[in-house]
Every structure is written in C-alpha cells, then in structure tokens.
Amino acid sequence: MPATTSSAELFRHGLRLLLDKNIPAWVDLWADDGVMEFPFAPEGWPRRLEGKNAVADYMRSYPDHIDLHDFPELRIHQTAEPETIVVEMRGVGLVVRDGSPFDMTYIAVVTVEDGRITAYRDYWNPLAVLESDVAFAGSGQ
Template sequence: MTTDTSAADVFRHGLRLLLDKDITAWVELWHEGGVLEFPFAPDGWPRHLEGRAAVADYMRGYPDHIDLHDFPEVQIHQTTDARTIVVEMRGVGRLVESDRPFDMAYIAVVTVQDGLITRYRDYWNPLAVLQDPAADFTRGTR
C-alpha cells in the first residue's frame, strides 16, 4: 500500500483479500500497533486486540471456519476525518464445519493512516452466532 491510499481503498482491498482467503496479505494491511475492537462481543470472546501479531493470531484460522463468498452490500461513508470511514456491509458464505449458510451484517469504523489500518471497530451481531452453535469458532481459535 502506498502512503496516499485512502481509507476506503484500503478497506475495499481488504475485502477482496478476505474473499481470496489471503489472510496473510489482509494482516499486512495493519499498522504494527493497530487495534481491532469488538464492542458487542459476548462474554468469553475477545473485545480488544492490540498489534498486528494479535490480529494475525485472531484471523489465522478464519478460512477454516467461514467460507466467504461475497460482500453483496457495502456502503462506505466518509467522516469529517479523511482517515476514518464508517462501513455498512453484509458478508455471505457458509460455515465450513456445518455447511450452513453464513449471512452477517456489520458496521465497522475504520481508521487508516499512511495506507495501514490503525483502528478497526467491528460492530457485528453476536446473537446470530450464539444462536448457531456451529458458528462458535472464535472461542478456541481466536
């Protein structure tokens, strides 16, 4: 990534990498001290990850649990700070272990500086995962 890459460009590129299941390249989009937060995470699940290594560890087994097929809805909203965007999106695919459909809506607040993600607040719906025990992939692997 170049230092003049916009937050929206970095985010869109990251979505493509997730669809390609290239977790290593996705993690490389992160600043060394980047922070990933899950404000709505249920008890026993991570709420705050600090540093690229923690993000890499968290995402390591992602493709083994969720087979993402598409992000059919992505709306990126610019904030008054050019480095920060608010994203409304939906990811669809399947849960690998159960072969059940995966369909999750997200809102993310993402800050990018010098072409790298410095902060990512992921507001996903934990109730959707808690209602499907086969989707409980993060307790042991993340």
C-alpha cells in the same frame, strides 16, 4: 497498497483479500500497533486485540470456520476526518463446520494512517454467531 491509498480503497482491497482467503495479506494491511475492537462481543470472545500480531492470531483460522463468498451490500461513508470511514456491509458464505449459510451484517469504524489500518471497531451481531454455533479462533469456544 501505496501509502497514498484512501481509507475506502484500502478497506475494499482488504475485503477482496478476505474473499480470496489471503489472511496474511489482510493482516499486512495493519499497522504494527493497530487495535481491533468488538464492542458487542459475547462472553468468552475477545473485545480488544492490541497489535498486528494479536490480529494475526485471531484471524489466522478464519477461513477454517467461515467460507466467505461475497459482500453483496457495501456502503462506505466518509467522515469529517478523512482517515476514518464508517462501513455498513453484509458478508455471506457458508459455515465450514456444517455447510449452513453464513449471513452477517456489520457496521465498522475504520481508521487508516500512512496506508495501514490503525483502528477497527467491528459492531457485528453476536447473536447470529451464537445461534449458528460457529466456533472461531480467539473466541474461547
């Protein structure tokens, strides 16, 4: 994606990459010093990933655990800072381990600078994952 891409365009492109299970290309959207945070992460799961390499390590096996099919509900809100967006979304698919439905709602605050993600705070519901017994890379599970 060119450096002139808006935060919203870059985010939408990233969702397409996740649906395509192209984790390396998704990680390439990140700045080298980008930070991903999970403020509601349950015990034993990471709350903060510092740097592109940490994000890559965390996401590497995502498709082995969650088979994403769609983001049927996506709302992107611009903020007073053009590089920062607030995203409301729902991801649906299957839990790979047992084929059960995966249905998660998220709110994310994402900042993009110079065409790369520099900050991503992911406010996902940890109860949904704990109830479905999804083991995920980097979770300590």
